[in-house]
Amino acid sequence: MEYKNDYVDLSEIPKINGKNDWKNSIGKQIRGCYKGINYLFKIIDYNKSNQRIIVIFNNQDYSIQTNYIIANSVKCIISPQKRFSYSEYKYEIGSVVNNMKTIDRRRSERISIVKGLNKTVKEKEYRRKCLICGYDNDSDNNWTTENGMNRNYGCPVCCGQKVIEGINDIPTTAPWMIPYFQGGHDEAKQYTCTSGKKIRPICPECGRAKETKISIFDIHRRNSIGCICGDGYSYPEKFIYSMLSQLEIEFIYQLNKKQLRWCDNYKYDFYIPKFNLIIETHGKQHYDKDFFKSYKMQQHIDNQKKELALKNGIENYIELDCKYSEFYYIEKNIKESILSSLFNLDLVDFKKCQSFAINNIAKEVCQIKNSHPEYTTFQLADMFNISVGTIQRYLKNGTLLGWCKYSAKEERKKANDKSVATQKEIQRAIIVKDDNQKILGVFVNAHRLSDLSEKVLGVKLLPSNILESCRNDSQKSVYKNMTFDFIEDYILL
Numbered sequence: 298m299e300y301k302n303d304y305v306d307l308s309e310i311p312k313i314n315g316k317n318d319w320k321n322s323i324g325k326q327i328r329g330c331y332k333g334i335n336y337l338f339k340i341i342d343y344n345k346s347n348q349r350i351i352v353i354f355n356n357q358d359y360s361i362q363t364n365y366i367i368a369n370s371v372k373c374i375i376s377p378q379k380r381f382s383y384s385e386y387k388y389e390i391g392s393v394v395n396n397m398k399t400i401d402r403r404r405s406e407r408i409s410i411v412k413g414l415n416k417t418v419k420e421k422e423y424r425r426k427c428l429i430c431g432y433d434n435d436s437d438n439n440w441t442t443e444n445g446m447n448r449n450y451g452c453p454v455c456c457g458q459k460v461i462e463g464i465n466d467i468p469t470t471a472p473w474m475i476p477y478f479q480g481g482h483d484e485a486k487q488y489t490c491t492s493g494k495k496i497r498p499i500c501p502e503c504g505r506a507k508e509t510k511i512s513i514f515d516i517h518r519r520n521s522i523g524c525i526c527g528d529g530y531s532y533p534e535k536f537i538y539s540m541l542s543q544l545e546i547e548f549i550y551q552l553n554k555k556q557l558r559w560c561d562n563y564k565y566d567f568y569i570p571k572f573n574l575i576i577e578t579h580g581k582q583h584y585d586k587d588f589f590k591s592y593k594m595q596q597h598i599d600n601q602k603k604e605l606a607l608k609n610g611i612e613n614y615i616e617l618d619c620k621y622s623e624f625y626y627i628e629k630n631i632k633e634s635i636l637s638s639l640f641n642l643d644l645v646d647f648k649k650c651q652s653f654a655i656n657n658i659a660k661e662v663c664q665i666k667n668s669h670p671e672y673t674t675f676q677l678a679d680m681f682n683i684s685v686g687t688i689q690r691y692l693k694n695g696t697l698l699g700w701c702k703y704s705a706k707e708e709r710k711k712a713n714d715k716s717v718a719t720q721k722e723i724q725r726a727i728i729v730k731d732d733n734q735k736i737l738g739v740f741v742n743a744h745r746l747s748d749l750s751e752k753v754l755g756v757k758l759l760p761s762n763i764l765e766s767c768r769n770d771s772q773k774s775v776y777k778n779m780t781f782d783f784i785e786d787y788i789l790l
Contacts, residue, residue: 305329305366319343319350319363327352327366342417351419357385358404358419386421388446395451397425400433403440420444427452430464457489465489467513473655476501477516490517500524502657503698518581520622520655528658528691533578533619534566536627538682539653543645547571547757550682559609563602570757572639574613575606581620613639624651662688663695666703674708679759722764728784729754732775739784743767754779 306328311318320343327338338352338359348363392399401424409418422440426433432454434440439459441450453459460466467474467485477498478484488494495510500522507522516522520532530538534550541548552568552575554560567576579599599616606614618630628647636642662677674692678685692703727746729737738753740746743760750758756777766781 307366317363319348320345322350342419387443388423393428394425394446395449396428396455397441397450397452398428399423399425401435405440427455430454430461432459432461432464457491460487460489462486471517474513474516477522479506488513490514498522502527502660518622528660529687530658531578531580531619532622532654533580533617533627535654535656535658536619536650537567537576537578537617537631539650540631540645540647541567541569543649544640546640548682551684557609559605561605563605565602565606570751572613573611574615574639575611576615576617576636577602578617578619580622658683659691659695660700662691663698663700666692666695667701670702673711675761679761722767722783723760725767725783726785727763727767728782730780730782732778732780734780737779 307317309325309327310322311325319340322340323343325340327340329336329338336354338354340350341353341358342351343349344351349360350363350366351358351360353359386402388394388399388402390399390402403422403424405420405422407418407420409416421443423443423446424433424435424440430452432452434453439453454461454465457465463469467478467488467490468482471490474490475482475485477500478496479499490513492513495512497510498507498516499505500507503524505524507524511522521527528535538550546569549556549568549570550566552560552565554562556568565575566578568574569576577599603614603616613635615634615636617627617634617636619627621627624647628650631637632642658681662681665680666672666677672680674685674688677688681688689705692701693705695701696703723744724742726739726741727743728739729746731737740749743763746763747758747760750756754777758777762776763781766776767783
């Protein structure tokens, strides 16, 4: 049979009332001729809403409106411009979209239910591999459609939408969170640390299950579940606390008007007298104006605190960016701050800072009290550089949890008895010697020595530790590389 140019044969298409029944034409063939060349198209789909049919030709799919076929316009299908063609792949193998590299592509079919009817939908899909984490979406047959590529879809693993064990699961990225899960490792591996899933976590310190559910993301962000046994201090604060302790630098934690009157009603995270330095660890509420409603108020307070400190002679005021309570984030910001020029940070083991930051200071206080019941709350406060009131709170909660034995009434009696016994000691004169037994000075009493210590000896001394050394306690006979003894018959001239 001979065909004329631009001729289309629709004889196989079924008719209804003399009109082409495209709905029932799937599987039928259309013959045509264009510029002396015969063509054969097979109909594989029809979309009634936009009056388009999909035909296959030379193993490629083409979409064309039915009115073009009726108008005998074969060229609209086979024209090089392929105005209505969606048969060609848009993305080549090797192309990179949002850090995902295309390594293969294919055509697929899926069944879609439209108005209660099953409809076969053909799609072009791409196998891709993440250039960041290495995730291959062929591993779970999760190939990306061309529509997804057009929308700039990225790696589902890197953005936390998909959990792959060994890549972005909690045991891999944040193993410290495992004890919070009632199901342990097996439950933790099902989630990423940024998951919004709410769970009833277990406190790793006291073993209590939280009564209310908390999202996994919040546990990761706060490094805590707010249990009664908690120490109340943030991850960044404990991180800096450990760093300064490792550097063996004298510092005051939570500086307030009890130490320096000018502080008024404000508290400052860390004060280092040697450098006349204050360090403030600023969490997310200091930066995120969209997340926190009190952002403007927080900014106002920050400015007031800084202005007050500088007005009262503080030479170095550091506001450390601790927006994220994450090891590498805080370590990086410490090293990029002026702290790196003031301190020798090579002496700091930042992994120890991380370990200390996720530990519970309250539990440590209780353990020491349990091992040394003779220690007073004042001694523990000096030991940990925190207030007596905080120590008392830790010990009360620790007693409820069985970590130690503490009675405020007994402690007061013990303190009163000791106060009577030490009252005379407080009034006694003290002689100070270096490690070579060279006399460095004689002072009227421990409190006077403490007041003058920085000026005369270049280091801050605490009265309680001075008296302990004077009593020749074998563990505290040497304090700050110096020895202290009571001296009799001292006359103040």
